[in-house]
Amino acid sequence: MAAKILDGKQIAVQMREELKGRIAGLAQRGIRPGLAVILVGDDPASKSYVTAKEKACEEVGIYSSDNRLVAATTESELLGLIERFNQDPKIHGILVQLPLPKHINEERILNAICPEKDVDGFHPVNVGRMVIGQRCFLPCTPHGVVQMLVRSGVVLEGAEVVIVGRSNIVGKPLANLLIQKSRFGNATVTVCHTKTRNLAEHVRRADIVIAAAGCPRTITADMVKEGAVVIDVGVNRVEDASAKNGYRLVGDVDFEAVRQKASMITPVPGGVGPMTITMLLYNTVESAERAAEFR
Ligand code: NAP
Numbered sequence: 001m002a003a004k005i006l007d008g009k010q011i012a013v014q015m016r017e018e019l020k021g022r023i024a025g026l027a028q029r030g031i032r033p034g035l036a037v038i039l040v041g042d043d044p045a046s047k048s049y050v051t052a053k054e055k056a057c058e059e060v061g062i063y064s065s066d067n068r069l070v071a072a073t074t075e076s077e078l079l080g081l082i083e084r085f086n087q088d089p090k091i092h093g094i095l096v097q098l099p100l101p102k103h104i105n106e107e108r109i110l111n112a113i114c115p116e117k118d119v120d121g122f123h124p125v126n127v128g129r130m131v132i133g134q135r136c137f138l139p140c141t142p143h144g145v146v147q148m149l150v151r152s153g154v155v156l157e158g159a160e161v162v163i164v165g166r167s168n169i170v171g172k173p174l175a176n177l178l179i180q181k182s183r184f185g186n187a188t189v190t191v192c193h194t195k196t197r198n199l200a201e202h203v204r205r206a207d208i209v210i211a212a213a214g215c216p217r218t219i220t221a222d223m224v225k226e227g228a229v230v231i232d233v234g235v236n237r238v239e240d241a242s243a244k245n246g247y248r249l250v251g252d253v254d255f256e257a258v259r260q261k262a263s264m265i266t267p268v269p270g271g272v273g274p275m276t277i278t279m280l281l282y283n284t285v286e287s288a289e290r291a292a293e294f295r
Pocket of ligand 1: 141164165166167168169170171192193194195196199212213214215218233234235236272273274276
């Protein structure tokens with residue numbers, strides 16, 4: 001029997017409804033969560049991500065400050081803008097869209113965002129807190145994946161999870177979340193990468209496979225155990241002459257074949273993507289609530 005499709009859009013709608021309730025609670029205390037979105041340059045993919053994030057803010061009632069800067073913006077100008085938002089009490093989250101132009105040092109920029117407004121969860125302080133299980137902002141894509149699994153009734157405790165990919169934004173933090181001694185963790189996790197000796201052998205053992213390699217067909221049906229849960233984080237453009245813009249988006253998983261063996265599977269698009277943006281909204285609301293606690 002074909003796998004159940006895990007609909008990220010539907011789970012995202014449910015979570016956004018929950019957030020609207022929390023935003024209404026903040027409004028009663030005179031607080032509106034605010035997110036500063038900063039885009040440097042005019043990369044089309046980055047522009048569309050930023051537009052989607054701002055639209056999502058508007059839909060749930062988060063104020064968003066739209067900052068689109070020319071590609072020639074200097075590092076010190078960008079640092080100045082971040083400092084202004086660090087000090088601004090109306091802003092609870094700061095998001096700098098990556099990648100930045102080459103003349104700007106990405107690490108210096110991300111480290112300049114104060115950890116209390118780091119709603120992407122990339123600041124070393126938040127990363128460190130996550131690793132040792134302290135309260136922090138969790139990175140959006142890994143947190144979105146965990147929410148998706150838990151809300152779909154997938155049992156994490158004791159599960160064999162194989163993650164393909166070890167990036168700082170997906171693979172590594174996801175592994176960290178899933179090994180935490182908590183109800184969102186307690187899994188046994190293997191992390192694979194390009195130097196892994198026998199990828200298929202590892203993946204075949206998995207109750208839950210999470211693909212975050214950035215390469216189409218990294219996971220094929222012969223690699224997947226009957227009944228496994230398959231989460232596809234990958235987003236890849238492949239040429240498609242029949243598509244309006246000449247390409248279509250696919251994940252890292254050979255979807256049609258793998259869905260015949262898996263018990264649950266996420267589609268691309270419409271799987272992990274909508275969850276990522278939702279977790280950004282979640283962190284912004286969380287930040288506003290924390291700021292309210294301190295008032
Ligand atoms: P990344 O920084 O390029 O990392 C890819 C990782 O996958 C690396 O660790 C690499 O290993 C590993 N890898 C690549 N090919 C492999 C293979 N054939 N076998 C085993 N390991 C392999 O990418 P990323 O930023 O983590 O993103 C991964 C994918 O997720 C991309 O397609 C990206 O667009 C997508 N993504 C989606 C969302 C979303 O919201 N849906 C969010 C973030 C990212 P090495 O370390 O050895 O090079």
